[in-house]
Amino acid sequence: MSSELQKPVIGFSCGDLNGIGLELIIKTLADHRLLDFCIPVVFASNKSVNFYRKSLSDINFNYSNGKELDRLNTKQVNVYNSWEEDVVITPGQLNETGGKYALISLKDAAQALKNGQIQGLVTAPIHKKNIQSAEFQYSGHTPYLKALFEVNDVLMFMVAENIKVGLVTEHVTIADVAPHITRESITGKLRIMNSSLQKDFGIDKPRIAVLGLNPHAGDEGLIGNEEETIIKPAIKDARHSMMVFGPYSADAFFARGQHEKFDAILAMYHDQGLIPFKSLAIGEGVNYTAGLNAVRTSPDHGTAFDIAGKGKADASSFLAATFECIDIIRRKAGYAEMRQNPMRKMSAKMMANAVDEKLSEEAES
Missing domain, CATH: 3.40.718.10 (Isopropylmalate Dehydrogenase)
Incomplete structure (x- = not known):
């Protein structure tokens, strides 16, 4: 050809x-x-x-x-x-x-x-x-x-060399965000994100962070209960098939540079994800429709x-x-x-495992 x-x-x-x-x-x-x-x-x-x-x-x-x-x-x-x-x-x-x-x-x-x-x-x-x-x-x-x-579903996936952010809700008013945050919507977006990271970005075993909905990720139910009743159960469901962590308090997550330890982040709503994304992507961000x-x-x-x-x-x-x-x-x-x-797949998997082991060591240190 x-x-x-x-x-x-x-x-x-x-x-x-x-x-x-x-x-x-x-x-x-x-x-x-x-x-x-x-x-x-x-x-x-x-x-x-x-x-x-x-x-x-x-x-x-x-x-x-x-x-x-x-x-x-x-x-x-x-x-x-x-x-x-x-x-x-x-x-x-x-x-x-x-x-x-x-x-x-x-x-x-x-x-x-x-x-x-x-x-x-x-x-x-x-x-x-x-x-x-x-x-x-x-x-x-x-x-x-x-x-x-x-x-059935797609993911608004904002991608750049140094950060990737997906959204559970897209162009939804703040008043309507919470009703759209469901166990099913989160697990569905996580499945699309995990698959996209593997197929579209060549990451064999992606590490995904999930942000909370409320300030301080709800402070164990003190500031809203969505983290306890919806987000944590959704993360638990997703862990059967992928590497998912959280929920994290959105402000501390980015302020402390925790985004650098993950391949992608799932944000609950538009500005929660896009403000840090556009600040960190430095003019080279891309909106990709995954799914x-x-x-x-x-x-x-x-x-x-x-x-x-x-x-x-x-x-x-x-x-x-x-x-x-x-x-x-x-x-x-x-x-x-x-x-x-199969031989090419085995080689890629061995390399991915080595990278994952290194990331796990760094996260624990």
């Missing part, structure tokens, strides 16, 4: 047309070295791409265009025309146009992912309220993809309307999301190959 055919096809949805999505895509894909690792396909339109390309005069960005995913240019960026009509783009403005075409792009890209026409998807930021319509009644990309792929039978990543930020169209957007997180998408595809393939090759 040629190296061209081995490169995964990676799709890019454009996000809100008036946000920084297409600017990020152009800045990321303008580096032609990326073409050595994947075949990029941008789901948008020639005119929309050209609108933002003109505002980035110092960037040399060329592409092929068309509407046939089975006839892609393997040596250039491809633009798949999800729409042909002229669209008035107004960077920085929140309006119906931005949400409408964000959804058109996402639908085409996500369907191509489901059909196997692309091997991975990197989604540019949407405005969660602006994209709402009769066809999109979700709190974000994650629940939309869960419904499209018809899976799908496909690979989707995105940057860990929003539409940034305040700088849209000004050429100021930092593409670091988007570039990280692109490479993470490629890497996960390769690691998944490597995991599948390892499962079929």
